[in-house]
Amino acid sequence: MTSWSKLLMVSALLLFLLPFFTLLVSASSEDVVTLALTEAEETLASTHEAVLEAEQAGANVSDLLDKSNLANEYLAEAYVWYRLGVFENASRFAGLCSDVIGGVRSEAFELRDEAKKLGEADFVMNMIWSVVGVSVVLVSGSVAWLVFRRRYHRWVGLRSEVVSGES
Amino acid sequence: MNLDEYRTLFLVVTLGLALVAAYPALAMVVPFTGASEEFSEFWLLGPGHTAEDYPFNVGAGEMHSIFVCLGNHMGSSEYYMVYVKFGNSTQLDFDSSKPGSLPPLYEFRVFVGDEDVWESPVTFGFQNVYIGDTVLIVDNVTMNVPIEDAVLSVDDVIINGMVFPVDASTTWDSEKSGFYFRLSFELWRYDTMLKSFRFHNRVVWLQLNMTGS
Numbered sequence: 001m002t003s004w005s006k007l008l009m010v011s012a013l014l015l016f017l018l019p020f021f022t023l024l025v026s027a028s029s030e031d032v033v034t035l036a037l038t039e040a041e042e043t044l045a046s047t048h049e050a051v052l053e054a055e056q057a058g059a060n061v062s063d064l065l066d067k068s069n070l071a072n073e074y075l076a077e078a079y080v081w082y083r084l085g086v087f088e089n090a091s092r093f094a095g096l097c098s099d100v101i102g103g104v105r106s107e108a109f110e111l112r113d114e115a116k117k118l119g120e121a122d123f124v125m126n127m128i129w130s131v132v133g134v135s136v137v138l139v140s141g142s143v144a145w146l147v148f149r150r151r152y153h154r155w156v157g158l159r160s161e162v163v164s165g166e167s
Numbered sequence: 168m169n170l171d172e173y174r175t176l177f178l179v180v181t182l183g184l185a186l187v188a189a190y191p192a193l194a195m196v197v198p199f200t201g202a203s204e205e206f207s208e209f210w211l212l213g214p215g216h217t218a219e220d221y222p223f224n225v226g227a228g229e230m231h232s233i234f235v236c237l238g239n240h241m242g243s244s245e246y247y248m249v250y251v252k253f254g255n256s257t258q259l260d261f262d263s264s265k266p267g268s269l270p271p272l273y274e275f276r277v278f279v280g281d282e283d284v285w286e287s288p289v290t291f292g293f294q295n296v297y298i299g300d301t302v303l304i305v306d307n308v309t310m311n312v313p314i315e316d317a318v319l320s321v322d323d324v325i326i327n328g329m330v331f332p333v334d335a336s337t338t339w340d341s342e343k344s345g346f347y348f349r350l351s352f353e354l355w356r357y358d359t360m361l362k363s364f365r366f367h368n369r370v371v372w373l374q375l376n377m378t379g380s
Contacts, residue, residue: 048246048278049359055244055281065244065278072276076248080273080329126191133188141181148177152170 033078033087036094040075043101044068050108057115058122064108071101207245208238209354209369212286224378227296230325233373235352236286239279246357248364249275251289251350253324255337259349259372266353266366272324272331291350294330295322296377314339319346319377337377345376 047068055061078093168176186193212234213220222231239245250271252259259267279285298317320336337346351372355364 044276045246045357045362048244048357051244051278052359061244062280065280068278072278076274076276083270083272084329084331123195126195130189130192133191134185137181137184137188141177141184145174145177145181148173149170152173 029087029091033082033091033094036091036098037075037078037082040071040078040094040097040101043098043105044071044075047071047101047105047108050105050112054108054112054115057112057119059111059115061108061111064104064111067104067107068101071097071104074100203240203242205241207241207247207354207356207367207369208236208284209352209367209371210236211352211371211373212236221373223374223376225293225375226378227293230290230292232288232290234286235275235289235371236284237277237279237354238284239281242281244278244280247275247277247279247285247367248355248357249277250353250355251275251326252353253321253331253333253348253350254335255348256374258335259351264368266355267351267370271353272333273326273329290325290327292325293321293323293377294325296320297322315341321348321377324350343376345378348375348377349373350375 051061051064051068054064074093074097078090078097081087081093082090210218211221212218214222214232216234221233225231235249237247237249239247250266251273252267252269252271254267254269258269275287277285277287296319298319317339318336319339321333324331324333324335335348337348339345340347349372351370354367354369356367357363358365
């Protein structure tokens, strides 16, 4: 077999294998994008949960929502490209989403922790003020009642003396 | 008034004042505001940002614009997703209790704060609209079949500048005299218990009469 025919055979073999390689590369790039999308989606979901917790703890989350929505736009666009089969764009937008949301998520966790601490401090202060307030009311009420009762008895005694004096 | 009646009066007044003093602590444990209904609003607006002039007669090569809007009254921030779908009235037959079976073309994802409203413009158009087997650009209509038997197909939908290949066709509706399609918007909401999006039982759509010109 001449070197030319060998070269021809190898070329034919490579040409035959090319579609399989293309499919393989395409499949693997799809897998990579699927993974990137799943990660970005999970990060956004956990950010949403952190934002919810921060909100329930009393924090103002409107800034966080605005920042997160940029990441949401990127993720939505990534999914649209993914469905169209344009994995390069899908991957790019999933990456942009992850870049944006990473910072927002840590900010959300910080805000949540801060709000929880403030909430706990508020709770303690409210409890103290309530206990003090209730104690003051009860003591004042008891004292007022004792004073009133003494005066009432004196007043009733005076009145009965007047009545018996008259009779 | 005798002493017992005075005692009762003192007791009632003192306990009332004690309750007022305990309010800051009680408010953190007992919700004093009445339980309000939790719901999400979902609607479309026409190009003039009002509930009129919605696109109806549409054709290939034209672009139309509307606004998709949603309001959150769920009592906390919510994570929503809006799916945009296109098909005929059989493919997108809504009863609002289940999502359409067609795959979404476009989507929006958004966090919406409690009592906030979100809206986004949507521009859409159609390409490769043809009737029957003869590929008719509808500007040059030369139909060999009667209109009642004709099938009109749409191959591409353009939404916000992106072209989506679709497989949508419809027959002539003799009652309403037209080829009708639907552009639907489904609302999904992230369920923190399930850790995934769930259909939120809200669908709004545009009924579109494909005229071709």
